[in-house]
Amino acid sequence: MQASVLIVLTVFGALLIALVWMDYLLMRQQGRILLDQQELRARLGEAEAAVVGLAQGSRAQPGQAPASPPAAHSGQPAGLTLGVAAPDFRLPDLEGRLRTLADYRGQPAVLLFFNPACGFCSQLAPLLTDxxxxxxxxxxxxxxxxxxxxxxxELNHWKAEVLLEAAWDVATTYRTNATPTGYLIDSDGRIASTLAVGADGVMQLTRMLNRPARDNGDGHPDLTPEGLQAKQAVALAQAKAAGLAVTESRIKRDGLAAGRLAPNFTLPDLREKQFTLADLRGKRVLLVFSDPECGPCQTLAPSLQELQQTHATENFQVLMVSKGDPAANRKKVSEHGLTFPVLLQKNWEVSKEYAMFATPVGYLIDERGTIAKDVAVGGQAILSLVNGVKRGEPATRVEPESSDS
Structure with missing residues (x-):
């Protein structure tokens, strides 16, 4: 009986190895060798381990549990594609508050998938202290x-938000089931790095913005159009060098240049009345893209109201285009006593026309409907648009300041 079992196992193992070899030959014939020698050896090893596992299971005595199945292949997960929208989530923090991806919009964030029972995570934990x-x-x-x-x-004095994910469903949507792993998410909620694996990879994510750079006025270095574009270009180059198939987005994301006509749009205000940008021709318009869930946007709001009141007699108008649900925006208007129009875009349809997907972002539009200066990112930069351009001054393109690479 045992001889028959061993013969069956031997044949099964030979078939597994043959299938792997045929897989290799087929991909080579098509000119698409996706597995290097190390990967091929790993697959052969898995096949061999499967045979050993089956053999051990077949020898188990009645009433004895069979041996555990072989572990899955531990190669690095493929991860999400650069530039795609990060999957949303809804998870409780340590205080029981439910948090979503929208809570972290407005500034870059590292999403770290962690497990206290993971030895590598234990090694990483103290590195996140300072x-x-x-x-x-x-x-x-x-x-x-x-x-x-x-x-x-508390032991490691983390300055981080800890969200509890018992079922690991969110990790699955981010295409990882390993720990520690992580992504850099940009300020408008998009994947800004390849999947980082291991303590070193995660720590590299935390250092991606850790260098002297231009500040946007809100204490967030590198949150500038050129800074974010430069990082995306580096990430794309690294992905391509690693052999990943990356399709670069053709959507413009670095803002519109001064001197061009501001794209017209029609959106509903908080009373569901339709409002068209072209109706403001003859006025200077400070167009601000905002989101009630964006912290810097909340900080900026009182200053925008002050600008509206200060320049009310100068043919000047603040116009806000916001995301989010109407109730959240009404609450924001009430809290800050905003008197200027707040319009609602459903997704990013108007932001797309203005080539920026972050908040807060602003444009100054002159009386002729022309963009007077390049896009401003961040509260202080937006406010300086009004202070830096006099009424009737022709549109000029402002070259971005250089930043360290």
């Missing part, structure tokens, strides 16, 4: 119970 102030915001998505994660965060 991240520089220029590091991206850190959001830890962790398995384990609330008490364990709270003790870990």
């Amino acid at each position: 991240l520089p102030t220029t590091a991206p915001r850190l959001v830890v998505m962790s398995r384990g119970d609330k008490q364990t994660n709270r003790r870990l965060a």
